[in-house]
Amino acid sequence: MSYRFQRYKQLLPFCLLLLVGGAFLTFAMPDKSSSPESTDVDVNECVSACGLPSHVDLSGDGYPVKRTDEEWRERLTDIQYHVAREQGTERPFSNPFHDNKKTGLYRCVGCDTPLFSSTDKFNSGTGWPSFTQPIDPRTLGEHRDNSYGMVRVEVHCNVCGSHQGHVFPDGPKPTGLRYCINSASLSFEEAESAEAVKDLVEKWYQVEGE
Ligand SMILES: [Zn+2]
Numbered sequence: 738m739s740y741r742f743q744r745y746k747q748l749l750p751f752c753l754l755l756l757v758g759g760a761f762l763t764f765a766m767p768d769k770s771s772s773p774e775s776t777d778v779d780v781n782e783c784v785s786a787c788g789l790p791s792h793v794d795l796s797g798d799g800y801p802v803k804r805t806d807e808e809w810r811e812r813l814t815d816i817q818y819h820v821a822r823e824q825g826t827e828r829p830f831s832n833p834f835h836d837n838k839k840t841g842l843y844r845c846v847g848c849d850t851p852l853f854s855s856t857d858k859f860n861s862g863t864g865w866p867s868f869t870q871p872i873d874p875r876t877l878g879e880h881r882d883n884s885y886g887m888v889r890v891e892v893h894c895n896v897c898g899s900h901q902g903h904v905f906p907d908g909p910k911p912t913g914l915r916y917c918i919n920s921a922s923l924s925f926e927e928a929e930s931a932e933a934v935k936d937l938v939e940k941w942y943q944v945e946g947e
Contacts (some may be wrong), residue, residue, distance in 0.1 A: 829864025
């Protein structure tokens with residue numbers, strides 16, 4: 738056996754290791770392309786670093802923002818009132834945001850709290866705006882909903898109590914969750930970029946928290 742072949746035999750295990758390692762890395766890396774909107778901007782970055790604004794005290798009973806029925810009716814349109822205040826559901830596909838692909842911030846229609854970002858929005862095909870996560874789990878409350886003979890998880894704004902929709906465990910990456918939200922529970926503020934959405938979120942946490 739020649740010297741060169743001996744050398745090759747010695748290198749063989751290392752070559753195999755490289756091949757296997759490379760293949761492992763390829764499959765283990767998260768598939769960024771399937772995330773809702775490819776961006777490196779972390780819109781929710783402020784959420785973990787910032788405290789809630791001073792008018793948003795979630796430690797007590799009830800919601801920090803309270804309005805009389807008259808005030809709610811004055812603020813909201815009929816469909817917004819029905820969905821947000823009476824736990825209603827709007828019709829799929831004929832609502833303003835289900836197919837909205839613009840970059841921007843979705844706020845609660847009842848109190849303007851930033852709840853969802855376009856960077857977490859994806860096309861679920863259900864006819865309702867769908868997101869993989871809320872901006873801040875503190876401001877989006879959940880409770881078990883047993884209506885219509887189904888067990889579902891209802892989600893609402895924790896600042897004013899407005900009903901938003903439901904969350905289901907069949908969403909895409911990165912969370913595997915699908916927040917199925919009514920357009921009638923949201924207002925939309927268009928922004929130039931994901932960075933601008935982040936600025937809007939930070940403004941709510943910082944400026945209004947002063
Ligand atoms: Zn609200």
